[in-house]
């Protein structure tokens with residue numbers, strides 16, 4: 001290893017074959033990374049199997065690497081999740097010109113369908129209107145909000161991408177959501193570093209199962225694409241699929257056209273999965289944090305009742321007068337730490353960085369956790385304290401040092417949607433329901449599980465109607 005890569009950032013000595021795999025054995029590996037940062041500094045190297053992995057820590061380092069060196073450090077590595085699932089296509093899994101072209105198209109088209117505008121707000125509120133009666137039906141009995149919330153949040157992105165929402169009891173959609181969820185749980189990061197594991201007979205690492213589940217999701221999307229193709233009007237786009245099909249037709253005579261069916265399926269799959277999982281997980285964390293912090297919950301409820309009252313739903317126009325609620329949403333995003341290690345990047349040539357040589361093809365991890373839990377920027381970082389996002393006049397202020405959505409060219413393209421959804425879902429839930437723990441003497445665990453995202457363990461809560 002030393003002969004092959006001479007000038008790597010420092011890091012623990014690797015063992016033969018497995019490298020530094022033992023560092024990854026803890027459930028939440030980002031906790032280990034906090035210790036490694038203290039020992040090796042803001043940029044350190046791990047060898048996982050034979051893959052060189054460089055971890056970048058702290059806001060200044062992340063900006064230097066992924067903004068200033070953005071041209072070099074914005075590819076995706078050749079690992080299971082991108083190589084075998086997205087096959088280096090789509091928005092999240094592609095690199096180079098293919099990625100630039102399709103990310104630009106996605107941003108432009110999502111804006112046309114209301115990203116950051118009132119049109120999108122009404123879609124979210126419409127979905128919340130369908131969600132509330134399902135919560136009401138639980139009658140204050142303990143239940144796990146996960147499945148209902150996931151279907152509801154997913155419907156928002158479905159209405160933009162597919163131009164339709166699905167009934168909460170729609171069997172096919174429920175099955176799809178379950179499969180989708182299973183993949184987030186089954187995805188063992190180890191598959192990314194030891195590709196041979198996917199070929200072990202009996203599929204103990206569930207690689208084949210993950211690929212089968214992914215194929216089912218793509219088949220579902222494909223059916224909807226075909227329905228669109230048969231019914232679309234060339235002069236008007238009803239939704240993202242129509243817009244894509246139109247673009248594909250317009251470019252069909254172009255030799256270098258990258259607007260293909262395969263690329264469309266992967267792009268839509270990315271919007272669908274990224275748009276569902278992260279926001280749902282954040283809402284699950286939010287409820288948990290509010291159970292632990294009844295004072296925060298009561299202050300937020302008081303603000304909602306003062307500004308909105310109870311006779312109408314909260315809307316985004318209220319946000320300006322609800323700085324505390326906006327601060328709660330931002331603190332939820334910080335403390336939930338949904339993507340603590342971001343999404344892996346790579347570089348296609350050797351790159352000099354702070355005197356080290358980052359080798360071509362290395363896996364680059366943006367340690368977002370190191371920013372969101374930086375005790376200098378966010379004192380007492382484990383504390384759930386929304387007031388860190390309020391200024392001395394009680395007004396909300398977003399902090400520049402906030403990397404939850406990553407930094408640089410690949411930064412999350414759904415941040416606006418996620419913030420809109422979190423504000424509207426959380427304020428509406430609290431306007432209508434009190435959140436009460438299942439057991440009066442015991443709260444659910446705050447310990448998360450790190451898979452593709454950092455999720456809370458399953459828990460039940462009572463939603464007691466305020467009416």
Ligand code: HEM
Pocket residue numbers: 091092093103270271274275276278279282333338339342343344366404405406407409410411412413414415417418
């Ligand atoms: C709280 C919610 C969310 C969080 C914390 C979050 C966080 C992230 C992070 C950390 C990345 C990786 C960026 C990188 O590679 O450096 C990302 C990428 C991405 N996110 Fe989000 N996200 C959220 C919600 C959403 C939503 C609602 C959408 C729906 C449109 C979305 C769509 C995407 C896409 C398509 C990418 C890939 C971007 C690219 O590779 O160019 N995200 N997100």
